[in-house]
Amino acid sequence: MQTKRFFSLLIIGISFYNLASAQTQSKNIVSWPKQEQQMKPWTRWWWMGNAVNEKDLSFVLQKYAAAGLGGVEITPIYGALGFEKEYLQFLSPAWMNALHYTVKKANSLGLGVDMNTGTGWPFGGPQVKPEYAAGKLIIQDYKLNAGEKLSESIKVKETKQEFAKLQALTAYGPNGETQDLLSSLNTDGQLSWSPKSGTWEIYAAFSGKTRQMVKRAAPGGEGFTLDHLDKPSVDVYLKRFTDSFENKPQGIRSFFNDSYEVYGATWTPVFFAEFKKNRGYDLSKHLKDLAGKDSTSETIARLKSDYRQTMDELLLENFTKNWTNWAHGLKSLTKNQSHGSPGNLLDLYGAVDIPETETFGSSSFDIPGIRRAPADVRNVDPDPMMSKFASSAAHTGGKTLVSSETFTWLTEHFKTSFSQCKPEAEQLFLSGVNHIFYHGTTNSPENVPWPGWLFYASVEINPNNSLWPHAKGLNDYLARCQSILQTGKPDNELLIYWPIYDVWNKAKGLDMALTVHGVDKWLHPSAFYKLAVELKKTGYSFDFASDRLLAKTEAENGVILTAKNASPYKVLIVPSCDLMSNETLENILRLANAGATVIFQSLPKDVPGLNELESRRAKFKNTLSSFTFSKVEKGSMTYKIGKGKIILANDVKSALAQNTIDREALIDSGLQFIRRKSGETTYYYLVNHTAKDVDTEIPLNTMGSAVILDPQNGHTGLASKLGNKVRVQIKSGESLFLNVSKTPVQNSPWEYLNKKSNPLVLNNPWTLHFTAGGPELPADQKLKKLISWTELADPKLAAFSGTGIYESHFYLAAKTAKEYVLNLNKVDESARVWINGQLVGILWSVPFEARIGKYLKPGNNTIRVEVVNLMANRIRDMDRKKIQWRKYHEINFVNINYKNFDASDWSLMPSGLIGPVSITPYF
Incomplete structure (x- = not known):
């Protein structure tokens, strides 16, 4: 009997334990994602x-x-x-x-x-023999009158071009006629041809070499820069790695390529053949225009657009995709900086x-x-x-x-x-x-x-x-942010077409490197850029689309799908542009017919390129003429096609509003944001880069309970929310995440800082003890007032870079407030704080504040602040004393303007805890 009773009680106990455990596990507590390595x-x-x-x-x-x-x-x-x-x-x-x-x-x-996948940059090295090195087009011109013969040999005149090869020789007559003269050239470069009438211009095209060497190369990495446009050259380059790796994975997560800085690389030996195959006409017949300096001719602009499109194709296929396939064979990824490349940046980025x-x-x-x-x-x-x-x-x-x-x-x-x-x-x-x-x-x-x-x-x-002891403060902040920013998928409602042909359609120059430093020329003047900036300021989220992307994009159930694992988009926007290919226009029509909403800021005017121009123009105009728009409100017109529609509206924002594509009105508070979606959860990342603190209720387009996650310190809490409005407090220079979920959560409420009382200023004396750094550790200091180390009497402090620890005490009559906020005010440059022996954390950025209520006690309290300063004052001292520390090959060491570095005339940088330090109670 006793045994049965024991087992009954045991079973009941186990049942209660399982129920309690299940209830605990069922609680939906929002927390930070688990931090992974990346x-x-x-x-x-x-x-x-x-x-x-x-x-x-x-x-x-x-x-x-x-x-x-x-x-x-x-x-x-x-x-x-x-x-x-x-x-x-x-x-x-x-x-x-x-x-x-x-x-x-x-x-x-x-x-x-x-x-x-190399040393220094760009890719190159000893395996890049001259035949595999970056190439350039060299064009030389000659003149012949009727009956004359060319006295000089047609050979490359540029020095150090012993590997240059003549690829085309074209004569241009007075009436625009052309003649291929390659067959009239003997092995010595002598031309056995003369014009029968008029004056003819002869253009010779040589496949030359840039002779650029790898910049900042390491030992064993010196050599010519690679011809990125030629697949055999890229294969030879990569084979050195394959052989060294014995064709086995090396545990490398990702192979990296720096920004494309292959200067003056305008050619590759297969360019003529690839151009004819892809563009449909013979580029060698247009050498005169290709070499022309004309910056206004429409014909030359179209020719060079075709040239740039061909270069784009060669770089994408022969280098970027080729290199990525090679890396995948070694069980690694590729990481590429496509900017600076002479191609469509979106496609080049997208290929890695x-x-x-x-x-x-x-x-x-x-x-x-x-x-x-x-x-x-x-x-x-x-x-x-x-x-x-x-x-x-x-x-x-x-x-x-x-x-x-x-x-x-x-x-x-x-x-x-x-x-x-x-x-x-x-x-x-x-x-x-x-x-x-x-x-x-x-x-x-x-x-x-x-x-x-x-x-x-x-x-x-x-x-x-000298900042390194506090680097974990910055690193932990970035890790918390990235733990959410790598969760789920981006939640952007708009897809904006980038009109690359408008960029390429310029008569000046040859290759067009789309660099970070050149955005004033190729990006900022465009309607595309201006519209994107305007939409961002209005509160819309978007991504950019290339012609190639639109070719493989689908529309389904009223949304736009760019890839299997990509988030859907609600609208495709085509900013005002001059040029668009027939293929892209037809792809846009296909998407609209399948259910997409497309907004044209204005209709494109023409097709790009030179080949079969009139027939392509006719087809283009015929397609545009099929757009039968009906007038709608506020200046926009709609063409309904299939399951979707095309809207023509100069005011894109109004057109979006009319089609219930809502902006995030929170932008009106001055905060910037992005969104990510993970299942039923939407994350908002909110940043305050304004000069003012923000304490307000912001409207959200996403409904549900909202949890605040503070990446500065890892704190979380349930936000105050009424309808779609959430209260946020974000000081200037701070950021927050919001986790908005349709599922109820059980997080504790976020502790808002409401009514504040007069701050307690910590004006008791401080002791200062230096623990690490150099060139010498200064003596301990007793401070009646907080001032920069450089203003103290010890001469060692003018040269000191390192760590100093401040200690003081303060009296708190009673602990009655809901929260207390420590403000260090001015810190040069980072501080780690303890209150009553308990670590508060690293305050490494403005506004150098922390909540410390849980560390305080009534009566006497102690504060300890460890401060690290910059390296600048110690470097200044070394240069003033002519101590040699810059001893490197090649560029050695330069200042921010790429001049010889010398810190001897620098002013001293303020260092330490400057304060004033205060504690503010909030009730």
Whole structure:
């Protein structure tokens, strides 16, 4: 009997336990996604001279992992003077051993490894013999009158072009007639032909070489730059890697290619044949126009548009897709910076696994407290719309990751604060980037004196940087952001066509490299750009579409589907453009017929290119004439076709509103945003880059319960929400995520800061003790008032870069407020805070505030603040004392304007905790 009773009670107990466990598990508590390796920031890892060894690699990789990095991207470059005996030849057995050790050690620490498929940039090296090197078109012209014979041989005149080959020789008569003269040329280059009447011009086209060498090459990587347009050349280039890898995967997550900087590469030997095959006519008959300097002729513009389209095809097929297929054969991905290429950037980005943009220079933000000295920044503003070319290619292709080379020349060397990094990274996030790569981290042996080895264009994010002890603050913030920005899919409602033919249709020049630095010429003047900027400011989200993308896009159930794994779009927008191919126009019609909504800002005017122009024009006009528009309200007209419709509206915003495509009105608050969707959950990323704090109720287009997630500190809480409006408090320079879900959640309420009382100013004396840095540790200080280290009496402090710890105490009569906020006010440059011995966290960016209520107690309290400053003052001191620390081959070390670096005349940078420090109670 007792036994039966025991088992009955046991079963009942187990049942109650299972019920309680099930109830706990059923609670829907919104939290941060689990952080995976690629969600942390990665860094470009410069191997100077390939002077690496297992001991030093192990040492630095452990430091990288401890600081919160997620991976490294190996890019070998030139080396440091005096260490030549330690150099490893690129891809040699010794180098491969170093690579294998790196991958094994990095993976054991939770780090991933990417690798540049080359050294320096662009791709090239010793395997690139002259026949495989980047090519250029050399055109020479001659004149002959009737009955005359050419006295000189037709041979290339440019020096150092011994490998140039004559590919075409065309004569142009006085009445526009042409004649191919190649068959009239003997083996010595003598022309056995003379015109019968009039004056003739003769144009000779040679396939020459740019002779560009790899920039910043590492030992074993020196050589000519590759001909990216020629598949056999690319295959030869990649074979060196295949052979060194023994055709086996190396544990490399992704192979990397830097921005296309193949200068003056206008040709490849197969260009004539490819042009005729793809464009349908013989380019060799148009040498005169191809060489022309005319910047207005429509005929020349059309010819050169065809030339540029052919170059685009060669680069896409022979290099980008070819290289990606090669990487996949080694179980790796590709990561490519397509900008700068002479092709359609959207397609080139879209042909790789991880499209990568870059920032170069710094942006100007209105956030109070962020330093921006004119002498310390380049006259370049990164354009977020430029970054959307990379993210659009990823989004429309259903790819998960969009990376960025981040912080290149953000400020002058040694003067970059984490506060300056934060909004620049946030601007990338707002453009769709979700995989930050620092530019960069130089591998530096442990025994190299401070400041260690450095790269000439980087923000030096490495263990020798005096900011390094607090790098985890920045890294954790980016990791939290990217954990959400890599979750689910982008939620953009608009697809905007990019009219590439308008870009290509220029009579001036030959190849057209679409560079980050050239956006003022090829991007900013366009109607496409102006419309995109206007729609973004209005509160719409969008991606860009190329002609190739539209060819494979489908419409179904009223939405537009660009790829199997891509998010659907509600509307296709065609901005005002002059030129559009018949094929693209027909694809747009096909989409509308299948149910898509298409808005034309204005109808395109003509077809691009030169071949069979009149017949293509006739077909184009006939197609446009089939658009039977009916007048609708507010200046827009609609043509209903099949299951969808085409709208003609100069005012695109009004047309969107009329078709119930709603903007996000939260933009009116001054906040910027992006959205991502994961199942039934929509994430909003909200950023305040205005000069004012935002405390308001913002309307959302997504209904459901809203949870606030603060990436600065990881806090979460259920937002106050009424209908579709959510209350947010975001100080200038801060950001928040909102998790909006139709499923009820059980998160604790978010603690809003409401009524504040007078702040408690911490004006008791402080002690200051220096714990790390150099060149020498200064003496301890007792401070009645917080001032910069550089204003204190100890002369060592003028040269000091490192870490100082402040300690003080304060009295709190009673702990009655709901929350207390610590404000350090001015910090140069980052602070780690403890209250009553408990770690509050790293305050690494403006506004240098933290909630500290849970750490306080009535009565006496202690505060400890660890501050790190910049490297600038110590570098200044070394240059004033003529201490040599810049000892590198090739470019050595330059300042932000690419002049010789010299910090000796710099002003001292303020350092330390400047304050005033205060604690504000909120009731």
